[in-house]
Amino acid sequence: MKPFVRETLQRQRVRLQELDALLSAPDVVQDLARFRLLSREHAQTRERVEAFDRYEQRQAEQISAQALLLEPDMADMAREEIAQCESELEQINAHLEWLILPRDPDDERNAFVEIRAGTGGDESALFAGDLARLYTRYAERQGWQVEVVSESPSELGGYKEVVLRVAGRGPDDAVYGRLRFESGGHRVQRVPVTETQGRTHTSAATVAVMPEADETQAIALNPAELRIDTFRASGAGGQHINKTDSAVRVTHLPTGLTAECQDGRSQHSNKARALQVLAARLNDKERSERMATEAATRKGLIGSGDRSDRIRTYNFAQGRLTDHRINLTLYKLLAIMEGDLDDVIHALQVASGAQRLQDLEQQFHG
Numbered sequence: 001m002k003p004f005v006r007e008t009l010q011r012q013r014v015r016l017q018e019l020d021a022l023l024s025a026p027d028v029v030q031d032l033a034r035f036r037l038l039s040r041e042h043a044q045t046r047e048r049v050e051a052f053d054r055y056e057q058r059q060a061e062q063i064s065a066q067a068l069l070l071e072p073d074m075a076d077m078a079r080e081e082i083a084q085c086e087s088e089l090e091q092i093n094a095h096l097e098w099l100i101l102p103r104d105p106d107d108e109r110n111a112f113v114e115i116r117a118g119t120g121g122d123e124s125a126l127f128a129g130d131l132a133r134l135y136t137r138y139a140e141r142q143g144w145q146v147e148v149v150s151e152s153p154s155e156l157g158g159y160k161e162v163v164l165r166v167a168g169r170g171p172d173d174a175v176y177g178r179l180r181f182e183s184g185g186h187r188v189q190r191v192p193v194t195e196t197q198g199r200t201h202t203s204a205a206t207v208a209v210m211p212e213a214d215e216t217q218a219i220a221l222n223p224a225e226l227r228i229d230t231f232r233a234s235g236a237g238g239q240h241i242n243k244t245d246s247a248v249r250v251t252h253l254p255t256g257l258t259a260e261c262q263d264g265r266s267q268h269s270n271k272a273r274a275l276q277v278l279a280a281r282l283n284d285k286e287r288s289e290r291m292a293t294e295a296a297t298r299k300g301l302i303g304s305g306d307r308s309d310r311i312r313t314y315n316f317a318q319g320r321l322t323d324h325r326i327n328l329t330l331y332k333l334l335a336i337m338e339g340d341l342d343d344v345i346h347a348l349q350v351a352s353g354a355q356r357l358q359d360l361e362q363q364f365h366g
Contacts, residue, residue: 001055001093004364008100009052016045048099055092058085101356106211106287107177110167112149112280113209115159118185120203122156123192127314128205129158130337131186135179136164137339144168144175149273150260156194163259163277165212176211181325181348183209184311191316200317204310213279221279227251230267250274257281326351 019042022028028035062085068078115131117124139146145167152160168175187204195201230245247262248270259277261270313322319333321344328347330336336344 108171109176109211111176113164116161118204124203125154125158127188138341179209184309188314210280210284248274
């Protein structure tokens with residue numbers, strides 16, 4: 001175990017005692033908001049301390065087993081015990097390194113996934129549709145709900161732009177935390193259905209994944225800074241959606257950011273959803289600007305999530321997916337396009353965790 005990890009966990013033991021005392025204090029019990037905040041910190045701190053206790057217990061058992069190596073009758077059993085301890089210590093240590101990483105509260109939120117066709121004309125719109133299907137299938141595998149907030153279909157299929165809302169069953173699903181690394185430029189290399197001579201084309205689409213703002217953030221939007229327009233929704237939806245101006249577009253005048261929703265059957269529900277998307281976009285803008293400032297001093301391994309970052313290539317001829325940020329290559333493209341994203345997302349989370357651990361160590365020694 002790294003010295004800074006051990007010292008961090010020892011501090012967590014002290015903090016756990018402090019939290020035990022705080023949560024029993026009358027003034028905290030009466031302050032519901034503070035009580036909830038401290039209760040969450042207590043649960044996270046206790047998880048770290050209990051895992052650290054298990055680590056030290058196994059470490060002590062390993063030392064005891066090593067002492068038995070000097071006794072001929074016990075040597076074989078001791079070697080077996082030492083091997084088991086080493087294996088478990090390695091697993092617990094990796095878990096502890098992950099546990100001490102600072103938590104991003106946005107990770108537990110639901111997410112909006114915005115996909116836009118890029119260079120490549122009709123083929124890029126078809127690819128945008130494929131990405132929408134990919135994320136929808138992945139969400140279904142997780143038991144999450146997906147709804148189309150707004151869409152601009154392409155004539156030949158796919159989308160010029162589509163916004164999906166992905167909602168988990170609870171905070172443990174961490175929808176944004178698992179989808180956040182999908183933000184950026186996605187490039188596809190394949191023979192388009194519109195190609196008559198069998199030539200491979202390269203086209204692109206961009207993805208932006210934004211955490212859903214909570215209700216208080218959405219309400220905090222200043223009405224004086226908003227322009228709300230209504231219009232008739234396009235695309236599928238039946239007679240009702242084509243005869244009423246139920247679709248809503250909201251423009252944030254200071255930034256020029258817009259959001260629209262046409263999926264619902266009422267103007268009221270579409271306005272509420274559009275305001276949620278706008279709040280998410282404003283938060284994402286602030287987050288992106290903050291990350292750009294940090295990246296000015298050190299380029300992150302995972303990247304900024306900016307649309308201009310080319311993060312991934314989908315090569316259909318080779319059945320290959322390559323994530324350029326972590327040099328990950330998988331030859332299971334068809335399965336991935338059906339929603340089998342687990343290997344990709346896990347690899348990105350591991351790489352991000354390793355980078356954040358390194359940053360944490362530098363801060364600790366700095």
